[in-house]
Amino acid sequence: MNSRQQNIPIVSSDDNIPSSSNNNNISLSFDCNIHDRVSNSENNSEVTVYDSTCTIGTLSRNIEVEDMHQCYNDDNSSSEAEDDKTVEDDSIDYVEARILTEYFEKLQNHIVKDGKQGPQEYDQKHNTFWIEPPSPFFALYSGPADPKKLYYPRVFLWSPHRLVTTVLKCPNCRQKLNSKGFNTNPRAHRVVDIDSCFYIMSSRYRCTNKSCKTSLNAYDNRILEQLPLHLQAEFPAYLTHRSAVSKHLGDLLRIVMQNGMGVHRLQRALREFHTLRHSRLHLQYLNSLVHRQQYPTFHDIPHGSNPIIYKRFSSFKDPEGYAGYIPSTRYLRLMYTALIDQLRPLMDKELAILDGIILKGDHSFKVPKHMAKLGGLSAFTALYTLCDEYEEIRLQLLVPTKSTTHLEAPLKEMMNSYHLYNHQQPDLFFTDNVKGDRRLLERSLLSLKRTLHTNNNHAHNIQQSTNVDLQKHPVPFLQLPSNVSISLIQSNDQVEQAVQAI
Ligand SMILES: [Zn+2]
Structure with a gap:
């Protein structure tokens, strides 16, 4: 990482670079939305009591920033067109x-x-x-x-x-x-x-x-x-x-x-x-x-018969006068992309030094809908985000399909980063697709298996007391706290009563 990049002006070879060529940036503001998405999914997800030692690697992101901006921009597109017409670049x-x-x-x-x-x-x-x-x-x-x-x-x-x-x-x-x-x-x-x-x-x-x-x-x-x-x-x-x-x-x-x-x-x-x-x-x-x-x-004071004529103050845009200039929205967006491109190594570094013992990962399908399409088709179908227990994004990437194969290399890099910074390995991983992700996670985040093994001993003890088949249920069951009671609600009236009691 070059720490000096902060102070170095950006000189791109061409102002007309299409946004797709700067497709590796992401805005920090975007994080909060992703957090919401992930935490929502967490609420609906199955809980996997995987124990893990995870990996977190460098961030791998392929996001088209310009379109991301449109995604989170509350201005409407007609005003954009209007601006681009009225303000020449x-x-x-x-x-x-x-x-x-x-x-x-x-x-x-x-x-x-x-x-x-x-x-x-x-x-x-x-x-x-x-x-x-x-x-x-x-x-x-x-x-x-x-x-x-x-x-x-x-x-x-x-x-x-x-x-x-x-x-x-x-x-x-x-x-x-x-x-x-x-x-x-x-x-x-x-x-x-x-x-x-x-x-x-x-x-x-x-x-x-x-x-x-x-x-x-x-x-x-x-x-x-x-x-x-x-x-x-x-x-x-x-x-x-x-x-x-x-x-x-x-x-x-x-x-x-x-x-x-x-x-x-x-x-x-x-x-x-x-x-x-x-x-x-x-x-x-x-x-x-x-x-x-x-x-x-x-x-x-007039000299002779000629009155004094003062010069007019020029208009804002008069090139022979004030020569005012306001950049277009297109230019500002381009500049933002370039700025974030410069900051990206620093942001990646910030992510790479984060640790996380409890991880949660999920696909979001909203963001790709706002991205530019190639021939009417999206290049990506989902944005995969992985957060730690502090809701900090630890890994994020756009993926062409929901297949886990796209996640394997980034998870491996994440793991390398964990080792590099001597972070404590992940113990738990939350996902809403336990069966689908299990093999990948166990292969990529070896610490999950280690904790799983530890928990197996614990599960064996539970099996002894509950007669649960260890082969079918290698992971210990979650136990309800003693102050939680279970009541079966079967009718509308009971639902109403239960709601009233809250
Ligand atoms: Zn030379």
Whole structure:
């Protein structure tokens, strides 16, 4: 497991990856539903007093996350279609707005002037990665009124080679990488945050090995992996190929998805936040114009016969103005899948270190119904979940049939994990299909047989006292506690009376 993956932005090769290619993720929020299902089945199940020493292995899951989200998303599908129509996903065809290009070019030229010392933002006086635009009040305070000053975004300056003492190496040939300055097309990578977008202005590196010709950005995973962890932690975004979300938004995305809010509602909330910020800036600009009317500066006094004409504040999406952008639900879902994909090794690890003496397993047929179908047919018929006595999921996998053959290998891996962590072996296993599962469980979870053997001695004693045939009933009978009485109810009246007595 690579613990650093938490801090590494995600760079996928293509934003258009179909969900089926990311089919190995599962959301934690999903757990509670599974628990319900398993505990329900437990109530109806036969009780097998198997004694076991179990096994628990690594989690084996093949779940199509995107469809799982739909399963637990309470938004209706028509609103999804509506959202996808009304909010265009320009993350695919992103073209840098001219006003931004000019702004970034100015910043880059300024940084180049700083020379070998690198960006002045990195020096002791500033100690920051961020270039913040002036606050709106100050931006409008002096000079001619120009809304352009309010369109400038925050910029994250990422030139990690300036900040490490080691040499960054080419991921292909391990030769030294040289900086070739900042990217110029586009000049910065857009990142969607909670109420606005910021931009990552990154250095680009080229391999010094002439036959290699590798060239990559400073935000590439293969560069980030070479940095000290505390420097990696400064990187503020989760990236896909052409777009990105801030860590704040990415973390929020994970939380809302796992608490039933759903990607559509989050997208609407983002639309509200982003447009609200735009509206507030617009209002602030208009108020500043009113103020200028009352207290004109040199720039507000007409010279000659031409009246002063102030520029309009642009619309939210105007690429020549504010250039606002809200990601589509599709993009947010893709991002969530990518995020969970990164977290999956950690989640698997969490599951693998769980122990469980009492296990319970059952098939659920609900989830596959919500999954995408191939040629009208489901690839899977059931979701098998195995929980421990604390209702923690210990093993989970989608299976094409209810046959136990699909469970054998995962159970074996689970067993290996038990041995690896020196967990106490399972003693009991609850299932609603005792006859069907018995052979598999005894073969896979050897500790069940061991306990069974122990219990056989106990059963023998019971047999002596109750004349039960040990061959037919190798497992001891459950005995009712002494304070429980049995009454036979045969009529409706008796049922009513019994219910009244509860
Ligand atoms: Zn190279």
